[in-house]
Amino acid sequence: MFCWAVVTALPLLWAVVSSFKSDNEILNEPWSPPSALHFENWARAWNEASIGRYFLNSLIVVGGALILTMLLGSLVAYALARYEFRGNRVIYYVFVAAMFFPVFLALVPLFFVVQQLGLLGTYPGLILVYTAYAVPFTVFFLHSFFRTLPGEIAEAAFLDGCSHGAVFFRVMLPLARPGLFAVGIFNFLGLWNQYLLPLVLNPDPDRYVLAQGLAALSVSQGYRSDWSGLFAGLTIAMLPVLIAYVAFQRHIRAGMTAGAVK
């Protein structure tokens, strides 16, 4: 148990420690601690190596896609879970089946669809595609959640004169908060870590998301050998996920494994 903890933690700690070392120390003494804390590595990674810009791009794209995914996903899940109508099951399976298809199969045609819409390398393009690929999981997860909510409260709201939309936004969404929260965290992690979709659909280096920028950097920096800057970039990329994890670790692990068993 302890051995595996070391195997898990050591490379991560090593990256964080290395981000404070000078290039010379990294090359000559990979195992020793830094002689002085070189915070300038972080500044250099953030500004000169564009990690700051990639970070901002990721925030815009992931933020936009997350909001849109949660809105559309919860609407679909709610409509399918609480309303009986012809074709209900068909629509549900049309969404959920997409979860089991490899994205690679769609990759080539998707590129041309996005290109024809004039959305290649744009924020709206990435946001829409991210959303389209995150909605099936969201529907799948929230569908079972909306089913468990009591119907009486909705009926009471209808009697009070609420419209269908108002019942959804004012009554059901607040009730579903725990489910929305859990699926929101997974979607955040999944979208933040996207790599294949931006690699294909986002060719403009100014709009690179973090994962893309980091990958490009590790290739080019390898030649320019700004090792410490790259370690700093790597650490910066790990931070948001680490923070989210420390804050919500119980929810994340419980929810992720629940999603796997269902």
Added chain:
Amino acid sequence: MRHGRWRFLLGALVPALVLHVVFVLSPYAQAFYLSLTDWTGVAGQASFVGVDNYVRLGGDSLFLDAVRNNLVLLAVVPLVTIGIGLFLASMLRHSPARIGQGYRIVYFFPQLLSLVVIAVLWSFVYNPNTGLLNSGLRAIGLDGLARSWLAEPAWALGAVMAVLVWSSVGFYVVLFSAAIEGIPVELFEAAKLDGAGRWATFWKVTLPLVRESVQVAFVYLGIAALDAFAVVQIMTVGPGGPDGATEVIGMSLYRTAFSYGKFGYASAMGVALFFATLTLAVLALRAGRRERLELA
């Protein structure tokens, strides 16, 4: 109460359905057709070539390398990951709650990192001169074991597999721990009274009762093993490794489409990958049904 029902349903479903059809369903459907053409990306220049692309796949040595490597990944990664995951999860059962919780938090963390971050990190670890691994081996006097992990055909795929296992074990430890906690304590006590050791308890009590979780794990890991794109693309030279040593189907597809512009041929690779995934899922589900019958 009927009032506005249809308007609400349309408003709720149509936007998501439009996105789904445009960006998900139509690309999947188009891929099957494109795989039967020689399309190179110029509009109006595609001609129907039937199964030619598939015949070519059979003679494409790099693609066959990719298939072989994906099969190796499929055989090794799930088995090793689930093995380590089950071992750690059943060990954690015996440790005090607080310590077990701490271990689970540490184990799980890599699962959250993007494969890009993991790949970049591990390409440092494997770096022949300054990497954590080689300098560690030299420090304890095992200089002879140090090598260029990612540059030697014999080691590159193993190095990639180790990274995939490293990144996913934590998730399965947590998954299996939850399953093991669901087993009534009386069963373990009964096994102990009957004189079963830890090893026997594991095989006779724990494993049969967490079987469903193990099955889910096989499907998940199998699908991940058919991918491995990000790690291969970022970590290994080429990319695809020395002499195609780490080439995977996703890598072949990506290069064929977006470096060489052979979109029809690349789509055929996508369809092949689709059928591989489908076969895996069907086999896993069938195995599941049979086992449930045996238990019943």
